Amino acid sequence: MSRISLAATASYLPERWMTAAEVGERSSIPEQVIVEKFGLRGKHIAAEDEHVSDLSVRAAERLLAESGVERTTSTRSSSSRRAASPISSITETSARASCSTSATARSPVSS
Numbered sequence: 001m002s003r004i005s006l007a008a009t010a011s012y013l014p015e016r017w018m019t020a021a022e023v024g025e026r027s028s029i030p031e032q033v034i035v036e037k038f039g040l041r042g043k044h045i046a047a048e049d050e051h052v053s054d055l056s057v058r059a060a061e062r063l064l065a066e067s068g069v070e071r072t073t074s075t076r077s078s079s080s081r082r083a084a085s086p087i088s089s090i091t092e093t094s095a096r097a098s099c100s101t102s103a104t105a106r107s108p109v110s111s
Helices: 021-026 031-036 054-067
Strands: 003-014 018-019 043-044 091-098 100-109
Touching: 003 054, 018 021, 021 031, 021 043
Parallel strands: none
Antiparallel strands: 003 100, 018 043, 091 100
């Protein structure tokens, strides 16, 4: 049986920042409640042209850079099969609050 372990993690947060006041205004919840009850001073918000897949790619690129793995591109053969690349071992975890994404690299652990 193969065991999997976490080799590295990385995340990406969009640059755009929404303050607690803006969150309160948009949600009709008083800013004081947002800050004191939820502990939220603000949050990162994806730009209108940023999608979860864009955030995932940024997190994956950061993961590859930090772990020292060279980025490779894959090409499709005539049979439409993709070549193996380090990116295939990276999986997107949840997109937290639709504004940030983490990537993880998995590596087998010998028993």
